[in-house]
Amino acid sequence: xxxxxxxxxMTNRDEISALLDRLTRLHAAGRRVGDLNEVQRAALDxxxxxNRFSRAPSAVADYLAATRxxxxxxxxxxxxxxxxxxxxxxxxxxxxxxxxxxxxVATLATTAPAxxxxxxDAETQDIAEALRNLVRSEIAxxxxxxxxxxxxxxxxxxxxxxxxxxxxxLALLPEEADxxxxxxxxxx
Amino acid sequence: xxxxxxxxxMTNRDEISALLDRLTRLHAAGRRVGDLNEVQRAALDxxxxxNRFSRAPSAVADYLAATRxxxxxxxxxxxxxxxxxxxxxxxxxxxxxxxxxxxxVATLATTAPAxxxxxxDAETQDIAEALRNLVRSEIAxxxxxxxxxxxxxxxxxxxxxxxxxxxxxLALLPEEADxxxxxxxxxx
DNA sequence: TCTTGATAGTATCGAGTCGATATTATTGCA
DNA sequence: TGCAATAATATCGACTCGATACTATCAAGA
Numbered sequence: 001x002x003x004x005x006x007x008x009x010m011t012n013r014d015e016i017s018a019l020l021d022r023l024t025r026l027h028a029a030g031r032r033v034g035d036l037n038e039v040q041r042a043a044l045d046x047x048x049x050x051n052r053f054s055r056a057p058s059a060v061a062d063y064l065a066a067t068r069x070x071x072x073x074x075x076x077x078x079x080x081x082x083x084x085x086x087x088x089x090x091x092x093x094x095x096x097x098x099x100x101x102x103x104x105v106a107t108l109a110t111t112a113p114a115x116x117x118x119x120x121d122a123e124t125q126d127i128a129e130a131l132r133n134l135v136r137s138e139i140a141x142x143x144x145x146x147x148x149x150x151x152x153x154x155x156x157x158x159x160x161x162x163x164x165x166x167x168x169x170l171a172l173l174p175e176e177a178d179x180x181x182x183x184x185x186x187x188x
Numbered sequence: 189x190x191x192x193x194x195x196x197x198m199t200n201r202d203e204i205s206a207l208l209d210r211l212t213r214l215h216a217a218g219r220r221v222g223d224l225n226e227v228q229r230a231a232l233d234x235x236x237x238x239n240r241f242s243r244a245p246s247a248v249a250d251y252l253a254a255t256r257x258x259x260x261x262x263x264x265x266x267x268x269x270x271x272x273x274x275x276x277x278x279x280x281x282x283x284x285x286x287x288x289x290x291x292x293v294a295t296l297a298t299t300a301p302a303x304x305x306x307x308x309d310a311e312t313q314d315i316a317e318a319l320r321n322l323v324r325s326e327i328a329x330x331x332x333x334x335x336x337x338x339x340x341x342x343x344x345x346x347x348x349x350x351x352x353x354x355x356x357x358l359a360l361l362p363e364e365a366d367x368x369x370x371x372x373x374x375x376x
Numbered sequence: 377t378c379t380t381g382a383t384a385g386t387a388t389c390g391a392g393t394c395g396a397t398a399t400t401a402t403t404g405c406a
Numbered sequence: 407t408g409c410a411a412t413a414a415t416a417t418c419g420a421c422t423c424g425a426t427a428c429t430a431t432c433a434a435g436a
Contacts, residue, residue, distance in 0.1 A: 220423080220424085225422095225423070226423095244413075244414090245413075245414065245415090246412085246413060246414080256413075256414065256415085257414090257415075257416080257417090259414095260414060260415055260416085261415090261416095264415090280412095280413080281413095282412070282413040282414070283412095283413065283414085284413085284414075
């Protein structure tokens with residue numbers, strides 16, 4: 001397979017940036033489905049995979065590298081469309097949580113990502129790993145949060161009854177260990 | 189190096205989409221430099237690497253998966269800022285070409301992509317290849333154009349005096365063989 | 377307890393992008 | 407000559423963007 005390089009005189013760093021410039025545009029275009037734009041779709045997808053501590057506007061803002069003001073509007077737009085519902089937090093009265101409604105779940109299901117033609121399983125595997133590396137480096141460069149799975153966090157503790165979070169000092173529901181957490185820190 | 193997967197139950201395809209959702213946002217945030225937004229910056233970068241046949245609004249629109257209307261405004265915005273200048277095509281009076289001004293070149297140079305910390309040379313190489321694959325598959329899925337380098341095109345012909353394009357039936361300047369072409373089709 | 381500072385979220389601003397649609401030139405083909 | 411295709415722009419409402427200002431709430435220290 002011949003792989004066309006974009007610019008022969010480019011460093012790998014510059015080429016990655018140039019490729020990302022285009023790739024992010026191509027990806028974004030494919031993510032505008034129905035009456036959702038790219039950001040709304042990404043926020044909805046995030047909310048569907050985040051645990052109950054991580055569905056607040058500020059967590060979405062951190063995850064999507066957006067300001068709180070913008071995310072506030074995005075979530076309001078999703079709520080207007082009936083795809084998410086706002087819930088007040090019981091512990092901290094400043095915090096609001098946005099959960100998917102059944103309509104939100106259905107919307108997500110009917111707009112699943114398209115298959116990627118022309119890629120072997122091995123290539124797909126390599127691409128996933130490369131993207132994980134790239135996200136990790138992007139986060140390191142900008143001081144963002146990792147937002148990994150609860151199960152892979154240094155604060156996750158498995159017990160006989162189930163598991164709990166040593167940071168929040170809370171018992172976890174079985175499914176929560178496989179959800180994204182705002183407070184995630186990679187195990188040492 | 190432990191690589192946190194986003195969702196253990198996810199297929200690679202879904203994981204790639206989820207990773208791209210976030211990576212797109214992180215990359216875009218890093219590309220908003222000075223008074224340029226992500227799209228303006230990407231368009232400016234494209235124009236700096238495209239050959240003279242590929243600097244028209246419609247080519248930029250194809251490259252960035254945007255509509256002509258949007259690109260028209262983007263280029264107008266860049267022109268207002270003095271970073272590009274409009275030139276009428278001599279062959280086809282419908283076509284306009286946008287070339288970088290010296291200010292545009294300087295802006296591009298002073299906003300070069302940041303280094304990617306925490307990545308080895310080997311990882312960087314792998315990532316570049318994975319992204320090339322991903323772009324290729326995205327194009328295949330949506331019927332877009334490849335936009336490769338002139339030199340790697342099936343219409344590129346090397347001669348004793350230099351090179352020429354068999355599609356446009358034109359002699360090429362020496363530097364044009366290493367620029368991006370709108371009409372690019374990968375060599376067979 | 378009172379104050380102070382940090383945090384969570386919203387409201388608002390102008391600039392710009394988005395898709396969609398319509399319109400004007402211009403080209404090329406029948 | 408006529409007609410369809412192409413290139414580009416103009417305009418519309420919805421939305422994102424960063425920036426700024428604002429309110430509400432929490433937490434920690436005097």
